[in-house]
Amino acid sequence: MSQPRPHVVIVGAGFGGLSAAKELAHAPVDVTIIDRQNHHLFQPLLYQVATAALTPAEIAVPIREVLRRQSNARVVMDRVSDVDHAACEVICDSGQRMAYDTLILATGARHSYFGNDAWAEHAPGLKTLDDAFRLREKILTAFEQAEILAETDPQAARAYQSFVVIGAGPTGVEMAGAIAELASSLMRDFRRIDPKDNRVILLEGGPRVLPSFTKSLSMRAAQDLRDLGVEVRLNTMVTGIEGDHVMAGDDRINARTCVWAAGVQASRAGDWLDLGSGHVTVDETLRPEGFDNVYVIGDTARFAPGDTPLPGIAPVAKQMGQFVGQRIAAHANGTAPPTQFRYHDAGALATIGRNRAVADIFGLKVKGFIGWLLWGAAHVYFLIGFKNRLFVVLHWLWSYITWRRGVRLIMHRE
Known part of the structure; x- marks a missing residue:
């Protein structure tokens, strides 16, 4: 009788969680990704939905669609309320208890009002x-x-x-x-x-x-x-x-x-592991001290190479997810896993408005229209799915030519 394959549970379908899941596509493991929403959201462009520049469908995609070709992955829409790390089980609001061999916590961050x-x-x-x-x-x-x-x-x-x-x-x-x-x-x-x-x-x-x-x-x-x-x-x-x-x-x-x-603060993942509220400090393998089969990545983690914590941005989460996925895949295949996470910083970008942006890419400082083009190209690149990329580019082009925003509907709640 064959042994059951290792079960990897990923909590959170943001950049980190999805990157880890994709890295495990060809590994001899079963993957379950749990998220309270049914979609992956491209948060860097969320403000454009709030200001009527883009529609939600252009920056969000169903998680099941992203993983539909990955036969070893399944998606569960539920909210995780706790982790029984002694029993190696994730506890969900629905009452479901899901056993894991390896757990990846990629639960992101929430707002912090500094006590107010x-x-x-x-x-x-x-x-x-x-x-x-x-x-x-x-x-x-x-x-x-x-x-x-x-x-x-x-x-x-x-x-x-x-x-x-x-x-x-x-x-x-x-x-x-x-x-x-x-x-x-x-x-x-x-x-x-x-x-x-x-x-x-x-x-x-x-x-x-x-x-x-x-x-x-x-x-x-x-x-x-x-x-x-x-x-x-x-x-x-x-x-x-x-x-x-x-x-x-x-x-x-x-x-x-x-x-x-x-300001933002980490999710409750630290409380689930009895490590206290706030960001979870992880070592160079992105594991908290004392947890051999638990990884914490993205905004939830505090990883400070050289005593400077990495920022809570999408590229950091994505690279962390890829690293953890590679480690788990290597263990499952019986090969040597990568031993130390290193973040490759490509730079930072911010847009101020039409034809206005600042960018620091590989040490190159760019401003104005060129910076704005770089900002747009980078955000389109990180969007998931050809359709999303195409629609965002077309919507931006229409807005640029007409100086108008097209999603100005007020949906009153009864």
């Missing part, structure tokens, strides 16, 4: 399609409300035309630029709104935007934002957020829409 969780109600973050839907509805509804109030209550209208983005990392910078461009493109469709009342305020607690970029690129990004009309406020700490205003220090900003892009 009450702010989440008024300052949503952007991690899921539902977040993007709600934010898009909020932004578009704000302009509709401003149109109603423009003549009867101009002050209230101005609050609806004011948008605050908190945090000037890549997500915050891209969101602020996209809202500014959206506001500008919408003005031709409204009759009473005064375009001069449109405000986009970007708040950053540190001394510059894009702090992970070089100083020259950071300064260029800040100038590009100002050229778009974004008010960039540095060294500014948020002290309060309500439904109709944001407190930036002692300054009250009347704004009906606020977006949180200031």
Whole structure:
């Protein structure tokens, strides 16, 4: 009687989880990937769904479609609530207990409000399609409300035309630029709104935007934002957020829409392993201390070669997934596995708006239109599926030529 094949359970179908699964396509193992959603989401472009530039179908693809040709993989749509590492079982909300020989935790990150969780109600973050839907509805509804109030209550209208983005990392910078461009493109469709009342305020607690970029690129990004009309406020700490205003220090900003892009925290994977909340520290093989058959990758992991933790970005997660998949495949095939994860940093990119981006690719600093083209090419490359790539390029081309955004539907929830 043949021995059962090793069972690899992957929790999370982001870049890390899917990369690991694909790496195991020809290995003599059975793979189960568990995710609470049925789709893989390209989060770097999620802000474009929130600002009516792209549709959800262009940045998301069903997990089953991605793995449909991988005969040793199956997909389970469920939410993992705990891990019984003594029994080597994953526990799901449905009550299912799934045994594993090797476990890969690629559960990503969630928003962090630094102890002010009450702010989440008024300052949503952007991690899921539902977040993007709600934010898009909020932004578009704000302009509709401003149109109603423009003549009867101009002050209230101005609050609806004011948008605050908190945090000037890549997500915050891209969101602020996209809202500014959206506001500008919408003005031709409204009759009473005064375009001069449109405000986009970007708040950053540190001394510059894009702090992970070089100083020259950071300064260029800040100038590009100002050229778009974004008010960039540095060294500014948020002290309060309500439904109709944001407190930036002692300054009250009347704004009906606020977006949180200031911080993230790891998922609950550390609690599942009794390692405490927060990021899980892993060694050079991407395993936590004391866990020979558990790997933690992507935003959930803290891997710090040279005492500097790797950033929570898609290329890091993808390379981690590939490394772990190669290790597991090598063990299953009886060959020597790779012994040390090394991240190959190709650089960083951020777009500010039309023809505006900054890029640091293999040490080459690029700005402006060329940087914008590089940013677009890189994001199209990382999208999964030819159809998604084609539709995104066509949608961007249409928007570039017409200066219009095509996904401006408000879906009211009853």
